[in-house]
Amino acid sequence: MKHNSILPFFAAVLLGVTSCSTSSKLVTLKPLPGYNNAAVVYDKQVSFINLPVELSVADIQTQTNKYLNGLIYEDNVLEDDNLMLKVWKQAPIIVSEQNGKLQMQLPLKIWTRIKYGVEKFGISAYDTRDLNLNGTIKLNSVAGLSNWKITTKTQIEDIVWNESPSISVMGKNMPITYLINPALIVFKSRLAKIMDDAIAQSLDIKPYVLDALEQVSKPVEVNPEYKTWFAIQPVELYATKAIVANKKITVNMGMKSYMETSIGSKPTLSFDKSKLVLKSVEKMPNEFNANVAGFITYENAAAMVRKNFAGQKFESGKRSVTVKDINLWGKDGKLIVELAMEGTINGDFYLSGIPKYDAVTKEIFLDEVDFVLDSKSKLLKAGDWLVHGIILKKMEQSCRFSIADQLNEGQKTMATYLTNYQPVKGVKVNGAMTELAPNKIVLTPNAIITMVVAKGKVAISIDGLE
Numbered sequence: 001m002k003h004n005s006i007l008p009f010f011a012a013v014l015l016g017v018t019s020c021s022t023s024s025k026l027v028t029l030k031p032l033p034g035y036n037n038a039a040v041v042y043d044k045q046v047s048f049i050n051l052p053v054e055l056s057v058a059d060i061q062t063q064t065n066k067y068l069n070g071l072i073y074e075d076n077v078l079e080d081d082n083l084m085l086k087v088w089k090q091a092p093i094i095v096s097e098q099n100g101k102l103q104m105q106l107p108l109k110i111w112t113r114i115k116y117g118v119e120k121f122g123i124s125a126y127d128t129r130d131l132n133l134n135g136t137i138k139l140n141s142v143a144g145l146s147n148w149k150i151t152t153k154t155q156i157e158d159i160v161w162n163e164s165p166s167i168s169v170m171g172k173n174m175p176i177t178y179l180i181n182p183a184l185i186v187f188k189s190r191l192a193k194i195m196d197d198a199i200a201q202s203l204d205i206k207p208y209v210l211d212a213l214e215q216v217s218k219p220v221e222v223n224p225e226y227k228t229w230f231a232i233q234p235v236e237l238y239a240t241k242a243i244v245a246n247k248k249i250t251v252n253m254g255m256k257s258y259m260e261t262s263i264g265s266k267p268t269l270s271f272d273k274s275k276l277v278l279k280s281v282e283k284m285p286n287e288f289n290a291n292v293a294g295f296i297t298y299e300n301a302a303a304m305v306r307k308n309f310a311g312q313k314f315e316s317g318k319r320s321v322t323v324k325d326i327n328l329w330g331k332d333g334k335l336i337v338e339l340a341m342e343g344t345i346n347g348d349f350y351l352s353g354i355p356k357y358d359a360v361t362k363e364i365f366l367d368e369v370d371f372v373l374d375s376k377s378k379l380l381k382a383g384d385w386l387v388h389g390i391i392l393k394k395m396e397q398s399c400r401f402s403i404a405d406q407l408n409e410g411q412k413t414m415a416t417y418l419t420n421y422q423p424v425k426g427v428k429v430n431g432a433m434t435e436l437a438p439n440k441i442v443l444t445p446n447a448i449i450t451m452v453v454a455k456g457k458v459a460i461s462i463d464g465l466e
Helices: 002-022 057-067 177-202 208-216 296-311 374-382 390-398 404-414
Strands: 041-050 053-056 071-075 083-089 094-098 101-119 121-145 147-159 166-169 173-174 220-223 228-245 248-263 277-281 287-296 312-316 319-331 335-345 347-358 363-371 400-402 421-424 427-441 446-465
Touching: 053 057, 057 094, 057 101, 057 177, 057 248, 071 177, 083 177, 101 177, 121 177, 121 228, 147 177, 177 390, 208 228, 208 421, 208 427, 228 287, 248 287, 248 312, 248 446, 287 404, 287 427, 296 319, 296 390, 296 400, 312 390, 347 374, 347 427, 347 446, 363 374, 363 390, 374 400, 404 427, 404 446
Parallel strands: 041 446, 053 446, 228 277
Antiparallel strands: 041 248, 041 287, 053 248, 071 083, 083 101, 094 101, 101 121, 121 147, 166 173, 220 228, 228 248, 287 446, 312 319, 319 335, 335 347, 347 363, 363 400, 421 427, 427 446
16 A cells, blocks of 8 residues: 555656656746836937128128218318218118128218318418219228127228219319318218228127027937937037128137937037127037937837747757747936746746947947846746856847838938927928947837937028118
């Protein structure tokens, strides 16, 4: 009887040992998702942006004519030079561009009172005569920039009279150029300053630049699905010089700014006009850095990883497992890979690794891959062939997936803001991305987000005055 009662016990033990060595069912603890930065992700890059401010010659002409009207010069003292003078702008000023300078024609109406006569043998014989003259003064100006204002250094080139200045004495016309010219020497210098002041006052670019930057700096939601925003915060402004060419004045400015990509809410960057200072420099960098965000859901990533594992049998001697299903999620900055395995060992097991970006293949792969603590402990009890052998390395190689499509979409989105993007009338943004450099990977509850720094050149042109 004792012999018969012991047999079932040994049979049960033998069956248990056989099942452990061929097909064990292990139950492991599932790591719960955990996201340290679930609320908001910010990534800020420093960039230098070209900021050419273009003013057409037509705009300069319009603004100067608005500012300079009516009586522009007056001399009411006769005794000092025998001449009184009043000068009006008679018709619109014509402004053109030639050989890197502004050329101006100023039609004038001049009223003058001339004291003339002779003094001989102690006897003076003087008379006065009022004259009305018409003429055009030709000027040229070298343009510059100072304290936000277009500055000019103007010189009088010539005065063209519609009629030669003369008076009638005893029925004969007598030229009086010799009387007018001394007064005009003083008048020329004063008129040059009048023109310089008019241009400086009418061409203050500060409000146009700051208003344009305020519009450009407004955050833009580039991906509503993942609540992704992009914003620019100007920090410093630079200016080199003003160039007159191609019927316009171009002020070569530059801007140091922060470019921020945020996920979860609007960027924290803000625009403060009062803190921007214009600095004069000889040369400035113009490379921009901006984050291109590539988004991929855990479900889509898992689907690609499943294809990597499809048809693979991981073997060690007579032992083998096949991965039947895969799921992914994040936990404390690491990517968790759930493996549903069948074979010598059955059950759900969990790998973890640090997600990294391969810039060559545009793939996310896992570094420092290992089974999580509980899964590793259970597998070690069943044998270390799966934990320490080449099989784990092979599994690690299959835990990668491409985000090329997602990055291309991110680049296309960014490109829309670099190709004639016009946030407000008269302001255009143009540029090109020349290089993509990996930055970091962020695991959020909804998606795996790859931040890639796009390098390139960008210019914000400001054109037109009203």
